[in-house]
Amino acid sequence: MRIAAGAVAAAVLLAVVAFLLLLFDKPLVRRIARDRLVKMTGPAARFDRLDYSIFPLRVSVEGLVAGREDAFQKIEVSAARLDATGNVWKLVRGIKPAFDSVAAEGLVLRLEQKAASEEPFSVEALLLEAADALAWAGRVSLKSSRLTFDFLPSVIDIDRLDLALTPAERGALVGYTIGGAAISVRGKDGGFAFSTGLDSSGRLGLVTPFLVDAEFALGAPRMRTGAAEDAVAALDLALIGRFERFSGELTVSRLSATVPGLLTLDATGSGIAGRHIFIEAKAAAHFEDLAAAAALLRPRLPAAFRDSKLSGRAGVSGTYILQQSSPGSNAGLEATITLDDVAVEHRLGNRTFSLRAGGRVDVSGLPADPRVAVDLRASLGPLAFPGASIAGADVRLAASGTRSAADVASLDAVVSRLSVSPAEGKALSFDRATVTAAGRVDLGSLAVSRASLVARLPGLAPLRLAGRYGFGPGAAADLRFESRGLDIAAVRGLAAPFLPAGLAGWDLAGTAELSLAARRPPGRRAGWTAAGSFAFAGVRFNDPAFTVAGEGLDPVVTFESSPAAGSPVLSVTGGLSLRKGESLWKSVYVSWERHPLALSFSGRYDPRAGAVDGLAARFDLAAIGTVDLAGSARTSPSLSFDGSAEARLGLGPLYSLYAQTGVAEEARLKLEGALGASLRLRKDGPALTAGGRVTVEEVHIENPASKSLFLGLSADIPVSYASAPAASDGSLPDRGFLRLGEFQSPALTLRSIDIPLRSGLNALGLEPFGVDLYGGRLELGRTTFRLDPATGSFRGLGSLALRDLDIARLPVASPQFRLTGKFRAEFPVLDIAADRVGVSGRGEADVFGGRIVLRDFAVTRPFTAGRTISLNIDLVDLDLKRLTDEVPFGEVTGIVRGEVRDLVISYMQPERFTFRLESVPRKGVAQTFSLKAVDNLTVLSSGQQASSGSGGFWMRFIRGFRYEKLGILSTLRNDTFTLNGTIREGGVEYLVKKPALFGISVVNREPDKVISFKEMTSRLKRVGQSEK
Structure with missing residues (x-):
């Protein structure tokens, strides 16, 4: 100009x-x-x-x-x-x-x-x-x-x-x-x-x-500024304004700026500057293409954001008014930010973050403390973080607030395909998850109040969190978490990847109600108090084999915790109540209505030391008894504890839990009496020790099936165990006893049995005692059982003697097989272990004019149903006449000797043996075979009878046939049975060989034939059926 x-x-x-x-x-x-x-x-x-x-x-x-x-x-x-x-x-x-x-x-x-x-x-x-x-x-x-x-x-x-x-x-x-x-x-x-x-x-x-x-x-x-350069195709500006210098009045009726395809800006304003100041300005800006704006600003962005992508449209509009006069001023602001399909794509490391948003932000009030109202919608693309990922999310936020506080009217989020992986290879997956929240945030004190958050996961009841929480030091907090009608089967389905493989086939159902509350009073030294309950209803579970199961259970778990004044130590109390339903654990069945369980516990926990002290717990089973636990525990530097247990249980109600399925009520075992225990358990590092006493009082046992009865059983058993014992002299300083008032059975009655007990470290001993038994006496020498804590195995050493037991009184006697004689045994060494019982010594039975000697006796796996008994037997000078007089085999006379070697019996059936029997000539003793005996021996060897037809009539008048020699060899291996003779002449195998002139021979016509043991058992059943 x-x-x-x-x-x-x-x-x-x-x-x-x-x-x-x-x-x-x-x-x-x-x-x-x-x-x-x-x-x-x-x-x-x-x-x-x-x-x-x-x-x-x-x-x-x-x-x-x-x-x-x-x-x-x-x-x-x-x-x-x-x-x-x-x-x-x-x-x-x-x-x-x-x-x-x-x-x-x-x-x-x-x-x-x-x-x-x-x-x-x-x-x-x-x-x-x-x-x-x-x-x-x-x-x-x-x-x-x-x-x-x-x-x-x-x-x-x-x-x-x-x-x-x-x-x-x-x-x-x-x-x-x-x-x-x-x-x-x-x-x-x-x-x-x-x-x-x-x-x-x-x-x-x-x-x-x-x-x-x-x-x-x-x-x-x-x-261009520095290394960054900006350029646009065009920029159109327009300005209409007026300024009166003397009055200080400024009017802008039009101010506009346009970048075609990028930005439009329109503004107006007016103001007076003098003794009084007045300003009013209005403006509206619209970004038509945020992608173009991002490209324009890209060189000026931080390096981490230069490759980010931005698109969509946005707008800003507002009005500002200022009135200032002495002594004060007044200002007002009204503004709106709008987002229209704004999309952001940003790379975070190896992951890409994408966001699409729309909505508006309204600002009003004083510029120093404006009120902001937000109504935004956003969609997130796939996101992956360590341990979590989502396929996408839709979020809606409606909130308002000032510099001092913000009110969230609603926050709604819908997440698709949420996956959380707290452990390698194991994840929780949800097709859809929704979260709704509301509340108020005090920005000055950093506190959340009137908070409400509800999470909904597929198949689960809503999870609700409510209350208030202060983030500042010493701020108060009061939180509540609950869920009602939670489907346990659905929870189990979610947790399936984390369950042990052994629980994969278990069935689990029912509902649960969770309620947790946590409170922190104001103050820098205040700690958290917490309380909660877990109430279950209609719980049902079982393993695939249905050996462990539960039905209709309604357990309720409660707890409370509070800190000690000025200390992080927490005092904890709680309990468990179970009053409905029934449970089965193998053969143990519990009706919780008949025997409701009440568990209570309390203690103090120090999180700094990882220690629990003052622990006390009581298990109370109605009509059965109580178990009390007390002690302390520590987890650092390693797990250690020192506790005691006191129990007082009724054996009758306790045994009633044993499910005797298929047994009539009158045939079931009956048990009465009391069981007591007082034990102390300690663990310090790897070393575990236990000691105390176990007692039973006035125990009566009746077994209708065996018609046996135990009366007046009582015991006081001392216990002493150490997992890593120091050197011990093997002494047994503690004393106890086992007493039986009377034992009754159809075959035996015993009275007043008193067995002294001694106990030491990892050892239990029975002092010598004797019992009159079947006309003789049983004497057990000092027997000591010792446990090896390193392997978990035990071994018992003692001695056993049986003095002149009357065989006729033994329960093995029967009307068809009458035995007489005496049995005695001397086992100076009785060696008992979990996998084997062995003895040294021998037993002898005086029967049939001779002796039967038992030796090399042993039992393998003695405490299992599949126990195996092995022994060797010597048959010494048995009189066949006296034997066959008792056995329905047919009369045979003569003296025999023999043996049974490598005899093994499992499940009360022979599994293996080698049997040899041979006659021994003795002066004055005839050697004869009756026709019935010949028939039965033939049946055993060939399965067929030797005599039949009309000839049988004349044979009735012949008492017996002479024989020169008898020799039988029989074996059993792998269910294969053989029967052979030991006499071979002229290519013929004889079981019984006649003399040169008159007599009878029994020939084994199929010496190489083998049969099953089942077939031999069938032949034995036919013995005695042939006619005399």
């Missing part, structure tokens, strides 16, 4: 000089004009050609050069041509505008700032000066001009400038147009550069009230 005013001033000067042509010639005028121009601009001013006319007034100057320099700046101006037209009389009379037009072509202006001036600069004075100069012309234009401003920090260059000014109202109002200008700005330090094309038009008020009504079109503006 000041440049155009300078052009007008130059034109006025030239016009005045041209008027002097009326009085002087042209050379004089040129000299006067040059002198005057030098006085105005400096000694460098000149022009090449001056031409003019008076009527009409026209002045033309070519090659105009001017300049001025002082200590602060240097100005150089040149113009290829300057033309002015007007009215000379207006000029002479001072009437404005005196010129119709002033035009400069090829104007070049260079302003160089040499130093900063401290002289105050008045913009208003500059504008008045320009208005006064422009008032002389009706139109001012610059064509193909170039302006360069070389300031200290930067250089501004305006090239190809076409400027047209149309002054009005004596220069106070100027209309203008700018076309095709190229503007560049560059910092001298190289850190900043700006370039653009410029087209503009509008009006400017140069005196108060100052006025702006202009539009600017910037073509391809480009800006």
Whole structure:
């Protein structure tokens, strides 16, 4: 504007000089004009050609050069041509505008700032000066001009400038147009550069009230700061405003900025600045393409966000009002931020985070503490974190708040395909999970109040969390968590990957109600108190084989914990109640309605030391008894504990839990009496010790199946165990006893049995005692059982003697097989272990005129149903006459000797043996076979009878047949039975060989034949069925 005013001033000067042509010639005028121009601009001013006319007034100057320099700046101006037209009389009379037009072509202006001036600069004075100069012309234009401003920090260059000014109202109002200008700005330090094309038009008020009504079109503006460069295709600006200097009133009726396809901004405003201040501003900005905005800003973003992707649309609108007067002020803000399908994609390490959002944010109130209202919707793409992943999520948030507090009206989240992996290879998976929440957040104290959170997972009852929580030091908290109607089967299905393989096939069902509460009172030293209950209903479970099961159970677990004053130590109490349903554990059946369980416990827990002390627990089973536990435990540096147990149980009710399925009530075992225990258990590092006593009192046992009865059984058994015992002398210092008042059975009655007991470390001993038994006596020597804690095996050493037991009174006797004689045994060593019982010594039975000797007796796996008994038997000088008189085999006379070697019996059936029997000639003893005996021996050897038909009639009158020798060899291996004779002559195998003259022989016609043991058993059953 000041440049155009300078052009007008130059034109006025030239016009005045041209008027002097009326009085002087042209050379004089040129000299006067040059002198005057030098006085105005400096000694460098000149022009090449001056031409003019008076009527009409026209002045033309070519090659105009001017300049001025002082200590602060240097100005150089040149113009290829300057033309002015007007009215000379207006000029002479001072009437404005005196010129119709002033035009400069090829104007070049260079302003160089040499130093900063401290002289105050008045913009208003500059504008008045320009208005006064422009008032002389009706139109001012610059064509193909170039302006360069070389300031200290930067250089501004305006090239190809076409400027047209149309002054009005004596220069106070100027209309203008700018076309095709190229503007560049560059910092001298190289850190900043700006370039653009410029087209503009509008009006400017140069005196108060100052006025702006202009539009600017910037073509391809480009800006560089540092290494970052920004550019857009175009930028359109518009401004309409008015400023009254005297009243201080500013009005902006229009302010707009448009980047096509990127941004539109519209604003208005007004204000007064004086004794009172009033400001009102309104603005609205709309980002049409956030992807383009992100691309524009990408070079200026942190490196971690330069590859992020942004798309969608967004808008910001608002109103700001400020009223300020003494002594106070008032301000108001109303603003809205809108998001329309905004999408963000950002890479986090090896993962990509994607978000799509929409909604609005409203801001209102005082700027210092505005109220913010949020209504946003967002969709998250797939996310994966260590231990968790989701396929996506939809979130809706409605909230409002101020700087002091925020109210969350609703937070709704729907998560798809949620997977949580707390352990390697094991995950919890949900197709869909929803979370709803509400509450209030106090931002000053960092506290959440009126919080409510509900999580819903497929197949599960809602999980609810409510209460308040303070995050600051010493803040109070009160939280409650609950879930009602929780499906246990569904929970088990979720937890299936974490269950041991052995529980995979178990069935589990029922419902549960969980209720947990935690509270922390205010204060920095306050600790948490907690309480909760787990109530189950209709619980059912069973293993695949249904050996462990439960039905209709309703256990209720409760607990409470509270801290000690000024200490992290927690006091814990709780209990378990079970009053309905039934349970089965193998053969143990419990009806909880008949025997309700009440468990109570208490103790103190120190989390710093990982220690529990003051532990006390009681198990109370109605009608059965109680078990009390007490002690302490510690987990650091290793698990250790010191506890005691006291039990008092009724054996009758306790045994009633044993399920005797399929046994009639009158045939079931009956048990009465009391069981007591007082034990102490200690563990220190790897060492475990236990000691105390186990007692039974007034025990009566009746077994209707065996018709046996135990009366008056009592015991006091001392116990002493150590897993890592120190060196021990093997002594048994503790005393006890086992007493039986009476034992009754159909075959035996015993009375007043008293067995002294001794106990030592990992050892239990039975003192020597004897019992009258079957007309003889049983004597057990000192027997000591010792446990090896390293292997868990035990071994007992003692001795056993049986003195002259009457075989006829033994329960093995039967009416068809009557035995008489005595049995005695001496086993000086009785060796008992978990896997084997062995003895040294022998037993002898005096039967059938000879002896049966038992030796090498042993039992393998003695405490299992599949126990195996092994022994060897010697048959010494048995009288066959006395034997066959008792056995329905048929009469045989003579003396025999034999043996049974490697006899093994399992499940009360022979499994293996080798049997040999041979006759022994003895003077005065006949050797004969009756026909029945021959038949039975033939049946055993071949399965067929030897005598049949009519010949059997005559044989009835023959008492027996003589034989010379008897020899039988039989074996059993792997269910294969053989029967052979030991006599072989002439290729014939004999079981019984006759004398040379008269007698009978029994020939084994199939010596190589083998049969099953089942077949041999069948043949034995047929023995005695042949006729005599």
